[in-house]
Amino acid sequence: MTVEMAHDRHTETIPVMRPQLPAADQLEAYLRRIDATRYYSNHGPLLRELERRLALHFHVQPAQLAVVANGTVALSAALLAVGAPAGTRCLLPSWTFVGSAAAVWAANLTPYFVDVSPQTWMLDPLELERRTDLDGVGAVMVVSAFGAPVDTAAWDAFTERTAIPVIIDCAASFDTVTSVASARPGKSPIMISLHATKVIGTGEGGLVLSTDERVMNRFHRICNFGVWDSPEGQILGYNGKLSEYHAAVGLAALDGWERRRESLAALTRRYATALAQRGVTTLPHYANGWVSCYCNVAVDDAAGTILRLEKAGIATRRWWQSGVHRQRAYRPFGRDDLPVTDDLGSHVFGLPFFHDMTDAQFERVMRSFDEARSGLRAAML
Amino acid sequence: MTVEMAHDRHTETIPVMRPQLPAADQLEAYLRRIDATRYYSNHGPLLRELERRLALHFHVQPAQLAVVANGTVALSAALLAVGAPAGTRCLLPSWTFVGSAAAVWAANLTPYFVDVSPQTWMLDPLELERRTDLDGVGAVMVVSAFGAPVDTAAWDAFTERTAIPVIIDCAASFDTVTSVASARPGKSPIMISLHATKVIGTGEGGLVLSTDERVMNRFHRICNFGVWDSPEGQILGYNGKLSEYHAAVGLAALDGWERRRESLAALTRRYATALAQRGVTTLPHYANGWVSCYCNVAVDDAAGTILRLEKAGIATRRWWQSGVHRQRAYRPFGRDDLPVTDDLGSHVFGLPFFHDMTDAQFERVMRSFDEARSGLRAAML
Numbered sequence: 001m002t003v004e005m006a007h008d009r010h011t012e013t014i015p016v017m018r019p020q021l022p023a024a025d026q027l028e029a030y031l032r033r034i035d036a037t038r039y040y041s042n043h044g045p046l047l048r049e050l051e052r053r054l055a056l057h058f059h060v061q062p063a064q065l066a067v068v069a070n071g072t073v074a075l076s077a078a079l080l081a082v083g084a085p086a087g088t089r090c091l092l093p094s095w096t097f098v099g100s101a102a103a104v105w106a107a108n109l110t111p112y113f114v115d116v117s118p119q120t121w122m123l124d125p126l127e128l129e130r131r132t133d134l135d136g137v138g139a140v141m142v143v144s145a146f147g148a149p150v151d152t153a154a155w156d157a158f159t160e161r162t163a164i165p166v167i168i169d170c171a172a173s174f175d176t177v178t179s180v181a182s183a184r185p186g187k188s189p190i191m192i193s194l195h196a197t198k199v200i201g202t203g204e205g206g207l208v209l210s211t212d213e214r215v216m217n218r219f220h221r222i223c224n225f226g227v228w229d230s231p232e233g234q235i236l237g238y239n240g241k242l243s244e245y246h247a248a249v250g251l252a253a254l255d256g257w258e259r260r261r262e263s264l265a266a267l268t269r270r271y272a273t274a275l276a277q278r279g280v281t282t283l284p285h286y287a288n289g290w291v292s293c294y295c296n297v298a299v300d301d302a303a304g305t306i307l308r309l310e311k312a313g314i315a316t317r318r319w320w321q322s323g324v325h326r327q328r329a330y331r332p333f334g335r336d337d338l339p340v341t342d343d344l345g346s347h348v349f350g351l352p353f354f355h356d357m358t359d360a361q362f363e364r365v366m367r368s369f370d371e372a373r374s375g376l377r378a379a380m381l
Numbered sequence: 382m383t384v385e386m387a388h389d390r391h392t393e394t395i396p397v398m399r400p401q402l403p404a405a406d407q408l409e410a411y412l413r414r415i416d417a418t419r420y421y422s423n424h425g426p427l428l429r430e431l432e433r434r435l436a437l438h439f440h441v442q443p444a445q446l447a448v449v450a451n452g453t454v455a456l457s458a459a460l461l462a463v464g465a466p467a468g469t470r471c472l473l474p475s476w477t478f479v480g481s482a483a484a485v486w487a488a489n490l491t492p493y494f495v496d497v498s499p500q501t502w503m504l505d506p507l508e509l510e511r512r513t514d515l516d517g518v519g520a521v522m523v524v525s526a527f528g529a530p531v532d533t534a535a536w537d538a539f540t541e542r543t544a545i546p547v548i549i550d551c552a553a554s555f556d557t558v559t560s561v562a563s564a565r566p567g568k569s570p571i572m573i574s575l576h577a578t579k580v581i582g583t584g585e586g587g588l589v590l591s592t593d594e595r596v597m598n599r600f601h602r603i604c605n606f607g608v609w610d611s612p613e614g615q616i617l618g619y620n621g622k623l624s625e626y627h628a629a630v631g632l633a634a635l636d637g638w639e640r641r642r643e644s645l646a647a648l649t650r651r652y653a654t655a656l657a658q659r660g661v662t663t664l665p666h667y668a669n670g671w672v673s674c675y676c677n678v679a680v681d682d683a684a685g686t687i688l689r690l691e692k693a694g695i696a697t698r699r700w701w702q703s704g705v706h707r708q709r710a711y712r713p714f715g716r717d718d719l720p721v722t723d724d725l726g727s728h729v730f731g732l733p734f735f736h737d738m739t740d741a742q743f744e745r746v747m748r749s750f751d752e753a754r755s756g757l758r759a760a761m762l
Contacts, residue, residue, distance in 0.1 A: 021421050024412035031405035040402050040577035040584050069450065069585065072606070072620035076487070098606050098614040105617055106457070106487050196421035196624075203421050203624035204450065225453075225479050226710050231699075233479040233708040236486055239453035243577075243584035245626045318612075327614040329607050 014361050016315040017293065018354035019196040021203060022252035030248035039244060043224070046247035053254055054207060058178060060185060063213045067250065068223045068240040071171050071193035071206035075103035077240050078189040078208055079139055081219040082165035084109055088138025089334070093123050094323035095341045096143040100169050101324045101333075106238075109138055113325045113335035120284050121145035121344060125154040129162060140166045142188075146319070147172035147292030148285050149183035156186040167191065174199050175261060176290040177209065183290075185209035189219065194250060199264055199293050199355075200257055202250040205242055263355040264291040267362070271295045271351070274366050281347075293354075294319065298347040301376050306349055308372035314365055318349045395742050397696040398674065399735035400577040402584060403633035411629035420625060424605070427628035434635055435588060439559060441566060444594045448631065449604045449621040452552050452574035452587030456484035458621050459570040459589055460520055462600040463546035465490055469519025470715070474504050475704035476722045477524040481550050482705045482714075487619075490519055494706045494716035501665055502526035502725060506535040510543060521547045523569075527700070528553035528673030529666050530564035537567040548572065555580050556642060557671040558590065564671075566590040570600065575631060580645055580674050580736075581638055583631040586623055644736040645672040648743070652676045652732070655747050662728075674735075675700065679728040682757050687730055689753035695746055699730045 030046060037045060047067060055062045068074050084090060086108035092100055094113035104111045117124040122145050140158070144150045150173070155166045170177060171193035177183045187210060192198075194205030210216050221228040223240025253260075272287035281298040296319065299305050306316050322345030324330050325338060352365050411427060420426060428448060436443040449455050465471060467489035473481055475494035485492045498505040503526050521539070525531045531554070536547045551558060552574035558564045568591060573579075575586030591597050602609040604621025634641075653668035662679040677700065680686050687697050702708065703726030706716050733746050 018419060019421055020419050021415075023416045024409060027412065028405060028409075031408065034402075035404045038399060038401050040400055040582070042577075070620045070622070073454075098608060099620060102606050102614070102618055102620070105489065106619060108486065108489055196423075201421070203626050204620075204622060225483050227479060232702060233483070233705065233710040235710050237483055237710070238487060239451045239480060239483070239585075241451070241585060243627065245584050245630060246624065249626060321613060324614065329614040329616050329618070 011313050013313040013315055014352045014365060015354070016317045016350055016352050017197055018356070019201070020355065021196055021201055021249055022256065026252040026255065027248050030251055034244045034248065041241050041243040043241065044244045044247065046244045046251060047242055050247045050250045050254070053251065057254070058185065058209060060209060060211070061213070064185070064211055064216055065207060065209050066216060066220055066223065067194070067205060067207045067242050067247070069206070069242050070204045071191055071195065072099045072103045073223065073238050073240040074191045074206035074208050075100065075141065075167065075169055076107040077219055077222040077238055078167040078191060079104065079107040079109060079141070080222050080236060081215050082139060082167060082189065084139035084165060089136055090139045090141055091128065091137055092141035093143050093341070094325040094335065094338050095121060095145070095320055095344055096169065096324060097171065097320060098324055098327060098330075100141060100143055101330050104141060111330065111333045113323070113333065113338060115336055115338045115340045116145070116344070118340045118343070120148065122148065122150065125151070125158040129158055134162060134164060137164055140164055142166060142168045144168065144170040144173050144176070146283050146294045146296055147176050147290065148283055149173075149176050149180040149290065151182050152184060152186040152188060152190070153182065155188050159188060172198060172292045172294065175292065179290040180288070185211055187212040187215070189215060197293060199260065199291060200253045202242065202246040202253070205246050205250060260355055261291060267353065267355070267357055268295070270362060271353070278370070295351045295353045296348050297351060298344065299373070300347070302347045302349055304376045305369070305372045308375055309368055312368035312371065314352060314368045316349045316351060320348070321345065392694050394694040394696055395733045395746060396735070397698045397731055397733050398578055399737070400582070401736065402577055402582055402630055403637065407633040407636065408629050411632055415625045415629065422622050422624040424622065425625045425628070427625045427632060428623055431628045431631045431635070434632070438635070439566065439590060441590060441592070442594070445566070445592055445597055446588060446590050447597060447601055447604065448575070448586060448588045448623055448628070450587070450623050451585045452572055452576065453480045453484045454604065454619050454621040455572045455587035455589050456481065456522065456548065456550055457488040458600055458603040458619055459548040459572060460485065460488040460490060460522070461603050461617060462596050463520060463548060463570065465520035465546060470517055471520045471522055472509065472518055473522035474524050474722070475706040475716065475719050476502060476526070476701055476725055477550065477705060478552065478701060479705055479708060479711075481522060481524055482711055485522060492711065492714045494704070494711075494714065494719060496717055496719045496721045497526070497725070499721050499724070501529065503529065503531065506532070506539040510539055515543060515545060518545055521545055523547060523549045525549065525551040525554050525557070527664050527675045527677055528557050528671065529664055530554075530557050530561040530671065532563050533565060533567040533569060533571070534563065536569050540569060553579060553673045553675065556673065560671040561669070566592060568593040568596070570596060578674060580641065580672060581634045583623065583627040583634070586627050586631065641736055642672060645674075648734065648736070648738055649676070651743060652734070659751070676732045676734045677729055678732060679725065680754070681728070683728045683730055685757045686750070686753045689756055690749055693749035693752065695733060695749045697730045697732060701729070702726065
């Protein structure tokens with residue numbers, strides 16, 4: 001009996017991610033405020049407070065920020081807000097989560113996949129500007145690779161020179177946009193996910209930042225069915241409303257953000273050091289003063305490594321699979337040749353990463369990672 | 382001081398609607414289960430339990446029901462699930478909430494507005510079938526008028542004869558589809574809103590019912606970005622995920638449904654009797670064994686009546702305004718002549734309706750309504 005339990009404990013799988021949002025006790029005071037007002041959605045008082053607090057957090061004006069139902073609808077609404085005309089082409093990387101492409105389609109735009117830079121795993125603004133087929137492009141969706149800093153000024157400059165609006169899918173960049181100066185919000189709207197899996201979350205949710213208050217004003221309306229002031233649909237829109245319940249979770253999560261960030265930063269440094277010692281490739285600019293909810297590595301035999309880790313009870317995830325262009329729903333859409341994306345898709349996967357990972361868990365991950373790699377080398381001889 | 386207070390109490394505005402979802406105490410046990418599992422969204426255990434309990438409630442198989450993020454995304458996803466081809470025309474009534482048309486657009490379909498029957502305030506399946514322009518119509522969206530029963534078998538027959546798929550926006554019909562035999566779910570997917578303003582709610586939320594399990598299977602996938610089983614986008618999709626927090630609210634709301642329904646039924650009967658005594662036109666089939674969250678009337682001088690009620694501190698709402706076709710965002714889309722919709726838009730508005738309306742409030746509404754009408758008659762002489 002005791003032996004069995006010890007065995008079970010030893011082989012317990014370490015998950016790749018283990019979200020934790022505020023507990024019921026931390027929500028209670030906020031929930032009682034909902035009871036008192038009987039206001040449950042439709043831009044209620046808790047959501048307005050969450051937006052005010054987040055504006056302070058991001059050092060922006062309240063009119064430069066909006067919190068909505070989820071990151072996907074936020075991306076679609078941002079595409080409408082910047083004026084991407086229905087029926088036009090939207091350039092985006094294939095190296096992203098499928099939701100980015102889904103958001104393009106739901107905005108009545110046609111996704112067209114372009115390759116990312118091997119230096120950043122992201123679109124390159126200068127390279128994109130050199131394209132000779134920008135006529136008929138209604139918008140560009142830039143995607144931050146797993147929270148990595150996007151050079152927002154460079155993309156604002158791209159829009160100024162090409163007149164093509166840009167939106168930036170920074171789903172995992174809640175911390176990056178405050179911690180890295182070059183990633184601060186510019187005119188091109190930035191979407192940050194507040195999904196439970198991110199560093200801070202509301203359950204489902206997303207926020208958008210832009211210094212262009214005219215665009216943000218449109219964005220607000222679009223997320224309320226295009227209805228504002230008068231109860232009529234003034235512009236096309238979505239139901240992007242965040243409920244007061246999710247706002248309550250977000251407020252409680254903000255209460256605990258500083259402590260959460262410390263845990264994530266410690267784990268990030270620990271991974272970065274251990275992987276650098278071993279000469280393992282990580283996401284470019286990883287552990288450069290910002291935290292996210294991932295630790296992605298690129299290794300030669302990713303499939304073999306993943307399999308051996310799985311046998312050792314270490315869960316991993318190929319977060320972005322082989323790119324969106326290889327997924328059945330998106331194969332019919334146009335694209336360039338995508339050698340960098342294909343390369344990343346073959347080699348990149350995420351190691352377990354969560355704020356309350358124990359020392360023992362971290363050591364078991366690295367030990368299993370080492371064993372998997374030496375096992376693969378031995379098998380090759 | 383006492384006089385002032387009495388005056389304040391007398392002139393306190395009676396709202397047109399006053400939502401009330403379960404209080405924090407009723408949520409607590411469910412929230413603690415979320416804490417225990419650390420599962421927050423992505424079709425979690427509370428959502429699965431809510432779906433099981435709702436399937437029992439609606440007397441359908443679990444595979445015939447899905448609960449998602451909101452009614453609007455549910456409508457878009459249902460249009461995709463029934464196979465409405467992108468770029469085709471979707472016929473729908475203009476006599477609806479703007480969200481219906483927004484959902485059509487987000488499914489990459491072109492809204493085309495047709496008129497409703499004066500007998501039902503809804504589309505008529507036989508009349509629609511007689512149209513000579515059904516080629517190029519990819520789908521029909523039927524809309525229940527404020528919770529009124531839709532003849533689901535007649536619409537299934539429409540689809541069988543025309544091969545045009547139908548979805549039914551029954552946003553306010555949570556009770557109707559169980560209480561009225563002819564409104565029971567058929568093959569054509571039915572959407573019921575779980576927004577806070579409805580008779581039962583999750584905050585934001587919506588559910589879809591269909592006896593076509595192949596369609597429901599597609600619907601489930603579409604609401605998860607088109608991703609299922611393998612982590613790849615197999616079909617186009619949306620983020621339609623409902624969080625565990627909203628599922629918790631839904632479960633607690635179901636716990637209290639029977640009592641809530643009794644209050645709503647009593648108020649419905651009371652309004653129906655009072656309005657029938659006065660010869661006032663209400664929604665066709667109102668108070669016919671089902672409850673909703675509205676009491677809509679049609680009167681000659683609606684604008685004048687609304688104004689006088691407002692002065693008496695009675696809030697009203699022209700829930701569907703003058704129809705969607707008159708709203709700026711939807712004026713560019715095609716439509717028939719819409720005389721019935723125009724007529725309803727000029728005459729219909731909602732009186733205050735909420736489950737905990739007091740006798741004194743109800744009597745004040747009816748007294749003010751009588752005074753408004755007699756005042757208008759006197760002014761006309």
